Amino acid sequence: MAHIKVDEQLPGIRGLMDFRPLTAKPLNALADALLRTDEGLSKGERELIATFVSSLNDCFFCQNIHGAVAGYYHPEDEDLVDKVKRDYKNAPVTEKMKALLSIAANVQKGGKFVYEQQVEDARALGATDIEIHDTVLIAAAFCMFNRYVDGLGTFAPDNPGMYRERARKIVEETGYGGSSPK
Amino acid sequence: MSHIPLEEGVPGIRSLVMYRPDTGKPLYELAQVLLRDESPLSPAERELIATYVSHKNTCKFCASSHAAAARYLFDQESGVVDLVLDDYQSAPISDKLKALLTIAGRVQEDARTVSDEDVALARSFGANDRDIHDTVLIAATFCMFNRYVDGLATLTPTEDAAYAQMGERMGTIGYVLPQKPA
Numbered sequence: 001m002a003h004i005k006v007d008e009q010l011p012g013i014r015g016l017m018d019f020r021p022l023t024a025k026p027l028n029a030l031a032d033a034l035l036r037t038d039e040g041l042s043k044g045e046r047e048l049i050a051t052f053v054s055s056l057n058d059c060f061f062c063q064n065i066h067g068a069v070a071g072y073y074h075p076e077d078e079d080l081v082d083k084v085k086r087d088y089k090n091a092p093v094t095e096k097m098k099a100l101l102s103i104a105a106n107v108q109k110g111g112k113f114v115y116e117q118q119v120e121d122a123r124a125l126g127a128t129d130i131e132i133h134d135t136v137l138i139a140a141a142f143c144m145f146n147r148y149v150d151g152l153g154t155f156a157p158d159n160p161g162m163y164r165e166r167a168r169k170i171v172e173e174t175g176y177g178g179s180s181p182k
Numbered sequence: 183m184s185h186i187p188l189e190e191g192v193p194g195i196r197s198l199v200m201y202r203p204d205t206g207k208p209l210y211e212l213a214q215v216l217l218r219d220e221s222p223l224s225p226a227e228r229e230l231i232a233t234y235v236s237h238k239n240t241c242k243f244c245a246s247s248h249a250a251a252a253r254y255l256f257d258q259e260s261g262v263v264d265l266v267l268d269d270y271q272s273a274p275i276s277d278k279l280k281a282l283l284t285i286a287g288r289v290q291e292d293a294r295t296v297s298d299e300d301v302a303l304a305r306s307f308g309a310n311d312r313d314i315h316d317t318v319l320i321a322a323t324f325c326m327f328n329r330y331v332d333g334l335a336t337l338t339p340t341e342d343a344a345y346a347q348m349g350e351r352m353g354t355i356g357y358v359l360p361q362k363p364a
Contacts, residue, residue: 003298003301003318004311004314004315016319017313019315020312020315022215022219023212023215023216024317025211025215026208026209026211026212027208030208030209030212033204033205033208034205034208039264057293058294059324072259107329107333110239110240110328110329111241111328111329111330112333114333114334116185119185119199129213132186132334133186133198133202134212136185136329137330140325140326140327140329140330140333143322143325144326145322146322147289147293147318147325148293149294151294151296152296152315152318152321153287173192
């Protein structure tokens with residue numbers, strides 16, 4: 001049971017967005033601006049960072065929905081998301097992505113954990129300013145989304161098919177802003 | 183020195199939203215709705231929750247600027263802000279606000295630790311669903327802002343006067359997306 005009265009048919013953040021549409025609007029706009037662009041990082045890479053941070057925060061709903069979206073963008077390897085969550089340093093992603101995931105991991109601990117050398121290493125592997133910026137903001141944003149979802153004790157189904165279908169709809173049809181919580 | 187090139191002399195979040203206005207816009211809209219729109223919590227109380235969480239995350243820029251906004255909004259009772267940061271349980275605030283600060287503190291540490299008892303205690307002092315929702319989302323949102331601001335090592339002014347000026351602006355005009363100087 002969630003800590004506040006939300007529609008129990010709506011899992012995770014969807015119940016919360018239905019409860020308070022006025023805050024849902026900028027939250028969805030932020031997700032669209034951050035995750036649904038290929039400028040610098042691809043959409044698939046952005047969703048991987050979001051999934052990875054949500055997994056560090058142990059947020060079941062967020063890591064499963066964003067894991068399903070990330071999986072949609074990486075049809076060539078259905079285990080990629082799990083490999084990144086388990087051990088990103090040995091996962092089949094670029095060295096630049098590994099460097100950005102290490103920055104994201106430190107943002108998850110706290111902003112001050114990100115250190116100069118870490119940023120320089122990412123740059124040496126080809127990361128641009130905007131990619132570094134977006135990595136930090138995606139990681140920070142998921143430290144918010146995860147806390148919102150878990151802090152209010154929302155429910156999360158464990159049926160993988162639900163997440164896959166919702167992910168397909170987000171990618172192909174609605175984005176985040178255009179998706180109704182219902 | 184910030185980790186990416188930002189507008190010279192512009193501090194904290196302002197430099198970041200100038201760098202990437204398309205993510206800045208929803209971030210400022212979120213702050214405005216969450217901290218200024220209609221809520222059972224006053225803007226001063228909401229700024230206090232934001233300050234408390236930022237202080238716990240040791241984000242000097244966010245803690246100092248929101249503390250200044252809270253002092254401005256508490257007006258005659260501005261002294262309450264430092265008393266809360268020192269020890270909120272003994273500060274001259276309502277029992278309801280104390281119980282909500284406990285919830286905010288849990289969200290900052292690990293949102294999964296917000297317990298039914300924490301929520302029941304807040305309710306016993308008159309908190310309703312909206313109080314609880316807004317408290318959790320404010321705490322979660324500042325876990326994002328704090329990480330964003332510190333994760334990119336933005337400029338943090340050290341003089342109190344700089345923050346007092348920011349606090350007055352935040353207390354009067356609220357959160358309006360700053361424009362890059364021409």
